[in-house]
Amino acid sequence: MAFDILSRRNKDREKYGDRVPPGQKVVEDWPVLTYGGAPRVEVKDWELRIFGLVEEEVRFNWEQFTGLPTTKVHCDIHCVTSWSRLDQDFEGVSVAELMKNVRLKPNARALTIHCYGGYTTNLLMTDFVQERNLLAYKHGDGPLPPQHGGPCRLLVPHLYFWKSAKWVRGLEFIDQDRPGFWEQYGYHIRGDPWKEERYS
Ligand SMILES: Nc1nc2c(c(=O)[nH]1)N[C@H]1C(S)=C(S)[C@@H](COP(=O)(O)O)O[C@H]1N2
Numbered sequence: 001m002a003f004d005i006l007s008r009r010n011k012d013r014e015k016y017g018d019r020v021p022p023g024q025k026v027v028e029d030w031p032v033l034t035y036g037g038a039p040r041v042e043v044k045d046w047e048l049r050i051f052g053l054v055e056e057e058v059r060f061n062w063e064q065f066t067g068l069p070t071t072k073v074h075c076d077i078h079c080v081t082s083w084s085r086l087d088q089d090f091e092g093v094s095v096a097e098l099m100k101n102v103r104l105k106p107n108a109r110a111l112t113i114h115c116y117g118g119y120t121t122n123l124l125m126t127d128f129v130q131e132r133n134l135l136a137y138k139h140g141d142g143p144l145p146p147q148h149g150g151p152c153r154l155l156v157p158h159l160y161f162w163k164s165a166k167w168v169r170g171l172e173f174i175d176q177d178r179p180g181f182w183e184q185y186g187y188h189i190r191g192d193p194w195k196e197e198r199y200s
């Protein structure tokens with residue numbers, strides 16, 4: 001009931017204060033939100049392709065990718081459908097580390113993230129290079145579960161969770177921001193939960 005949801009949200013704000021963005025409620029379970037079916041991606045077939053406005057296209061297979069130094073990120077995640085999950089532990093290759101292997105062209109301003117299964121989302125360069133962004137392949141003590149994007153997903157903790165593309169397979173650098181899958185269906189082009197940039 002609407003009233004229950006409202007009072008619960010208010011309680012969450014009382015309990016967690018400003019830690020929880022406006023209009024969000026804290027959940028203990030981890031919902032799975034996938035449009036269409038989850039693709040099955042095996043690490044032996046997995047490849048990450050970095051292309052578009054780069055001096056040279058870069059490709060990693062699983063062995064090469066998991067040979068890169070990793071970073072741990074402890075964060076909260078916020079879904080636009082109003083649930084938040086606190087204290088999540090991810091590990092993977094930071095965007096900063098990954099980008100050591102990429103020579104961008106000067107006109108790269110944004111990117112489209114491509115996923116196995118066809119999902120896409122967009123980010124501005126300035127949002128992509130944030131320090132806590134990862135290409136995550138571990139969660140808690142284990143590998144990232146397949147329904148949550150394993151083998152590898154993007155993690156962009158400062159934006160709504162639809163930007164954290166699951167089953168990522170490609171990063172395409174482009175010269176201006178271009179809406180991805182949900183952005184074309186009315187989700188906000190940027191998606192900052194603190195500004196409640198939910199829908200456009
Ligand atoms: N490839 C892909 N990535 C995706 C999605 C999707 O449907 N396909 N859904 C997005 C949305 S809307 C959300 S809220 C989160 C959900 O991640 P979870 O299922 O691990 O909770 O993944 C995002 N990344």
Ligand SMILES: [Mo]
Pocket residue numbers: 033079080081161162
């Ligand atoms: Mo979502």
